Amino acid sequence: MPNADDGAAEAAAELSSRLASGAVDSLPEGGLEQKLLSASREGRPLRVKLGIDPTAPDIHLGHAVVLGKLREFQDAGHRVVLIIGDYTARVGDPSGRSEQRPMLSEAEIDANAATFQEQALKILDGDPGRLEVRRNSEWLDMPMADLLRLVGTTTAAQLLEREDFAKRMASGQSISILELLYPLLQGYDSVAIDADVELGGTDQKFNLLLGRDIQRAYGRPEQAIMTMPILVGTDGRRKMSKSLRNEIGITDSPQEMYGKTMAVPDEAMAEYRRLLLDPRFGEHERGQNGEVEGRSARDAKRALARDLVAWLHSPEEATAAERHFDRVFVEHQLPEEIEESTFASDGGLVHLPGLIAEAFGVSRSEARRLIDQGGVTLGEKALEAGEHDVPSERADGQVLKVGRRRFRRLRAG
RNA sequence: GGCGGGGUUCCGGAGCGGUCAAACGGGCGCGGCUGUAAACCGCGUGGCUCUGCCUUCGCAGGUUCGAAUCCUGCCCCCGCCA
Numbered sequence: 001m002p003n004a005d006d007g008a009a010e011a012a013a014e015l016s017s018r019l020a021s022g023a024v025d026s027l028p029e030g031g032l033e034q035k036l037l038s039a040s041r042e043g044r045p046l047r048v049k050l051g052i053d054p055t056a057p058d059i060h061l062g063h064a065v066v067l068g069k070l071r072e073f074q075d076a077g078h079r080v081v082l083i084i085g086d087y088t089a090r091v092g093d094p095s096g097r098s099e100q101r102p103m104l105s106e107a108e109i110d111a112n113a114a115t116f117q118e119q120a121l122k123i124l125d126g127d128p129g130r131l132e133v134r135r136n137s138e139w140l141d142m143p144m145a146d147l148l149r150l151v152g153t154t155t156a157a158q159l160l161e162r163e164d165f166a167k168r169m170a171s172g173q174s175i176s177i178l179e180l181l182y183p184l185l186q187g188y189d190s191v192a193i194d195a196d197v198e199l200g201g202t203d204q205k206f207n208l209l210l211g212r213d214i215q216r217a218y219g220r221p222e223q224a225i226m227t228m229p230i231l232v233g234t235d236g237r238r239k240m241s242k243s244l245r246n247e248i249g250i251t252d253s254p255q256e257m258y259g260k261t262m263a264v265p266d267e268a269m270a271e272y273r274r275l276l277l278d279p280r281f282g283e284h285e286r287g288q289n290g291e292v293e294g295r296s297a298r299d300a301k302r303a304l305a306r307d308l309v310a311w312l313h314s315p316e317e318a319t320a321a322e323r324h325f326d327r328v329f330v331e332h333q334l335p336e337e338i339e340e341s342t343f344a345s346d347g348g349l350v351h352l353p354g355l356i357a358e359a360f361g362v363s364r365s366e367a368r369r370l371i372d373q374g375g376v377t378l379g380e381k382a383l384e385a386g387e388h389d390v391p392s393e394r395a396d397g398q399v400l401k402v403g404r405r406r407f408r409r410l411r412a413g
Numbered sequence: 414g415g416c417g418g419g420g421u422u423c424c425g426g427a428g429c430g431g432u433c434a435a436a437c438g439g440g441c442g443c444g445g446c447u448g449u450a451a452a453c454c455g456c457g458u459g460g461c462u463c464u465g466c467c468u469u470c471g472c473a474g475g476u477u478c479g480a481a482u483c484c485u486g487c488c489c490c491c492g493c494c495a
Contacts, residue, residue: 051428115427141472221481235440244440245440246421253495259449260449261448262448263449263450263452264450265450265451266448266450266451267451268448268450269450276439297448297450298448298450300449301448301450325449328449329448329449330448330449347439361447363459363460363461364460364461365459365460365461365463366442366457366458366460369442369443369456369461370442370443370457372443372456372457373442373443373444373456373457374443374444374456375442375443375444376443402443403442404441404443405449
């Protein structure tokens with residue numbers, strides 16, 4: 001048997017280093033390897049946990065970094081336990097934030113949870129043997145006695161060690177008991193589902209580690225933890241997040257996804273590729289974005305945009321998105337397909353602010369400003385300041401362009 | 414429970430009886446330049462039936478010809494003391 005064991009040990013070592021690639025932390029040292037080894041000895045898959053709070057309705061590329069890593073675990077034969085934090089979403093995790101989150105209503109949480117699960121399947125393997133989806137309301141809606149036991153596992157001092165809590169303490173900001181409770185609840189999730197490994201962003205490190213303490217307090221084996229880098233948003237500076245409006249959603253349309261990617265600062269390109277694409281497709285395109293300025297940087301970004309769309313949609317749609325982009329933003333031509341808007345003529349005139357407001361969901365005042373600033377084109381010509389009402393004949397059949405990317409073909413109704 | 418400080422437009426943050434839809438910075442939008450990158454320049458950034466009107470400065474009242482600015486009550490946040 002020693003030989004077989006050696007082989008297993010070697011395989012576990014190899015796999016653990018492969019799985020840990022791209023991670024910021026994989027703790028404790030050798031922990032993952034141990035888990036892999038015991039799993040293979042016991043002939044069972046590891047239970048790899050990720051908790052997501054359904055606070056925003058859509059999954060974006062930031063989530064995709066961690067989900068992609070989970071997929072690697074699945075591909076290695078392990079089982080992902082995705083926890084929809086429908087209960088913890090009511091608490092609001094302050095990790096990485098300087099203020100409290102607002103609480104969501106149950107209806108919102110439910111709706112978000114449903115879309116979340118659906119979208120996560122774009123990246124995860126949905127095979128029931130490889131994926132288990134749970135909601136933490138299943139076990140967190142507990143009797144007071146159980147909560148007291150949970151709370152008894154940890155001290156305030158332990159919790160206040162967490163960086164953002166410490167900062168807020170120091171700067172005199174409030175910290176609610178609810179927020180302090182959050183890491184405990186998350187840790188209890190690990191107990192409830194017998195997590196072998198838990199993943200998260202680097203901002204989750206504290207919570208993930210605390211999960212180990214809580215498991216220990218409940219007499220369970222402690223999970224290994226792995227943290228993944230936080231992806232920056234399209235502004236290239238801050239963490240990608242819906243509330244900062246710098247996100248690329250994994251269900252964004254191909255055109256949108258391509259366009260948003262092209263707007264990402266050059267400096268962030270390499271990171272997008274490294275975190276999102278390399279793990280899945282290898283490092284074939286590496287290195288080119290460093291090549292001087294200008295053309296090659298642009299081409300590298302085009303390739304990135306194409307690859308992202310190909311991954312989350314399809315190669316065909318990636319090609320189409322690029323064609324659309326070239327046509328509209330490089331050649332400044334009209335898109336191939338333009339939605340129509342019919343307008344009612346009032347005494348032979350069309351009131352454009354009203355039309356624009358209705359078509360694009362902006363206020364009339366904003367529409368007026370756009371016109372006055374030369375941001376609106378009707379047919380070939382940009383409208384002049386104050387040109388708010390135009391003759392119907394001039395509008396009928398023409399394309400109205402608002403800003404760089406909003407188009408409507410007008411029809412007299 | 415006591416004393417003190419504070420709640421302003423997306424964010425930070427001025428304003429402290431009229432000239433305030435509210436300085437300034439950030440963000441964002443539009444235009445220029447361009448690679449829908451960066452940097453840089455200009456304009457804009459509550460709403461509307463738009464040379465004016467309406468709503469907004471924690472909430473509710475009040476004083477005044479007139480309040481974000483003064484008064485009263487309430488709610489919330491922060492600090493010190495207990």
